[in-house]
Amino acid sequence: MKRRTPFFLSLLIAALIVVGVLLASFFSITVSSLPALKKFGLDFFLGKQWDPPAKVFGALPFLIGTLITSFLALLFSLPFSLSISILLGEYLKKGRLASLLKSLVDLIAAVPSVIYGFWGLQVLVPWMREFEMKIGVSPYGVGILTASFILSVMIIPNTASIAREVLELVPADLKEAAYSLGATRYEVIKRVSIPYAKSGILAGVLLSLGRALGETMAVTMVIGNSNVIPRDIFSPANTMASVIANEFTEATGNLYYSSLIAIGFFLFLITAVFSILGRHIIKRSSLK
Amino acid sequence: MESPIIRTENLSAYYGDFRALNSITIAFPQNKVTAVLGPSGCGKSTFIRCLNRMHEIVEGARVEGKVLLRDRNIYEMEPTLVRRKIGMVFQKPNPFPTMTIYDNVIAGYKLNGIKLKKSQADEIVEESLRKAALWDEVKDHLHKRGTFLSGGQQQRLCIARALAMRPEVLLLDEPTSALDPVATSRIEELIEELKETVTIILVTHNIGQASRVSDFTAFFYLGELVEFGPTQSLFTVPKDKRTEEYLIGKFG
Ligand SMILES: Nc1ncnc2c1ncn2[C@@H]1O[C@H](COP(=O)(O)OP(=O)(O)OP(=O)(O)O)[C@@H](O)[C@H]1O
Ligand SMILES: [Mg+2]
Numbered sequence: 235m236k237r238r239t240p241f242f243l244s245l246l247i248a249a250l251i252v253v254g255v256l257l258a259s260f261f262s263i264t265v266s267s268l269p270a271l272k273k274f275g276l277d278f279f280l281g282k283q284w285d286p287p288a289k290v291f292g293a294l295p296f297l298i299g300t301l302i303t304s305f306l307a308l309l310f311s312l313p314f315s316l317s318i319s320i321l322l323g324e325y326l327k328k329g330r331l332a333s334l335l336k337s338l339v340d341l342i343a344a345v346p347s348v349i350y351g352f353w354g355l356q357v358l359v360p361w362m363r364e365f366e367m368k369i370g371v372s373p374y375g376v377g378i379l380t381a382s383f384i385l386s387v388m389i390i391p392n393t394a395s396i397a398r399e400v401l402e403l404v405p406a407d408l409k410e411a412a413y414s415l416g417a418t419r420y421e422v423i424k425r426v427s428i429p430y431a432k433s434g435i436l437a438g439v440l441l442s443l444g445r446a447l448g449e450t451m452a453v454t455m456v457i458g459n460s461n462v463i464p465r466d467i468f469s470p471a472n473t474m475a476s477v478i479a480n481e482f483t484e485a486t487g488n489l490y491y492s493s494l495i496a497i498g499f500f501l502f503l504i505t506a507v508f509s510i511l512g513r514h515i516i517k518r519s520s521l522k
Numbered sequence: 523m524e525s526p527i528i529r530t531e532n533l534s535a536y537y538g539d540f541r542a543l544n545s546i547t548i549a550f551p552q553n554k555v556t557a558v559l560g561p562s563g564c565g566k567s568t569f570i571r572c573l574n575r576m577h578e579i580v581e582g583a584r585v586e587g588k589v590l591l592r593d594r595n596i597y598e599m600e601p602t603l604v605r606r607k608i609g610m611v612f613q614k615p616n617p618f619p620t621m622t623i624y625d626n627v628i629a630g631y632k633l634n635g636i637k638l639k640k641s642q643a644d645e646i647v648e649e650s651l652r653k654a655a656l657w658d659e660v661k662d663h664l665h666k667r668g669t670f671l672s673g674g675q676q677q678r679l680c681i682a683r684a685l686a687m688r689p690e691v692l693l694l695d696e697p698t699s700a701l702d703p704v705a706t707s708r709i710e711e712l713i714e715e716l717k718e719t720v721t722i723i724l725v726t727h728n729i730g731q732a733s734r735v736s737d738f739t740a741f742f743y744l745g746e747l748v749e750f751g752p753t754q755s756l757f758t759v760p761k762d763k764r765t766e767e768y769l770i771g772k773f774g
Binding site for chain 1: 612
């Protein structure tokens, strides 16, 4: 066969090494999380208590913390990311302003997450503390809401760029048909472009959700690292990612260690599901 | 000649600096079919897109001169209103894939946010589909998406969609060029029937089609209106050499 040149083989080997590393890490995560999963069973995910000294490990607080912060972040970011995608996909298609805006939005994604964490601590936490004093809740400053704000900024570019791309895929002849029936630009966007691009936009949202679920550094810095189930959105909490980052270095004992890994295992599964689902929808909607 | 419903005065159209149409003056008689004929790139599409202000949607495009619909300059009216009075059907059938057949027909109302009573909507849908000779084929599938229809059916759906706005003029831009011969002759029959209620301007590449369905023919060449007259006399005794050459196939 022609393809069996040394060059081809070296490319293949490089690719296989990468796949091998992925499989090996998945395997070792699975193995290391087994002790905790065996000991607690389903209670590992339903247990409300995370008490390392007592060797009781229930991950429910982190599950809840993760879900709430991610969904709030999605909620806060959607109006902005959708606006940006419509602006860039329908109004400012070319020109200097468009490319400037595009690169600024992409820049949001390029900033290391520790920078957002610092900004959160320096600026957002004091603001939040003042706000919480005004409305009469415990003024921690850190907590779920603070983490959600930071996260929402971080995921804007993900949704915005995918939504813009699918909006640009809306066939021009459909828009022309709508204009020829007397629709305004706003009506064309609302009733032709967005319905057509709906599944692609959903895919963008799912991919952002995947990112939000797994985001670690910035969240760890501003969420308050509390291991009980949050009472409200102002409470300090922990997400699955942040508890791992926060406690990994101090995990003494096999069971503690294994429990943290088990959380990671589960987080890996959830984010993988969202990102596969999102990619699948994108592929399907760009084929039609 | 019969009274014109729509006419142009020194109409020129530009894409940026490029002038695609040069000072066209023409009057279209009411309830007739006028064919717009000419070689590729001569400005046929550009011309009819100026008649319902679709030309200006293209970035950098602009128009000079006048287009008068019943003596009112459409360039002094709301573009959205103009487009509802002057309907358009495109080369490639383009029903909205996200809408049902029913919703496609009344899409003009939905897009414009015009509320219709259920009975009114039903009436418009049936009337438009009947006029477009599609009713019998789709009446049992009204609430399915139109994407399973054949190309010819989709094109008739687009005609129904345009007719639903009860336009005074219908612009057809090579409506059969993507269709097979059977579907084409159905649309040609349809055009004959439609001229009782609406004035039709039909862009076509096809000389045979122009001779079969049109009452008048306008021949365009390189952005100019070369000749305009009753189809029969233009086809048998063309006045201009370029028309003659086009008719005997010199421009391909
Ligand atoms: N969007 C555009 N931007 C720039 N130039 C254009 C644009 N659309 C058309 N033109 C130019 O304007 C001229 C007329 O084009 P038009 O599409 O009106 O021709 P046509 O007679 O409809 O041709 P065809 O028979 O191929 O459809 C052509 O020279 C074309 O290149
Ligand atoms: Mg054309």
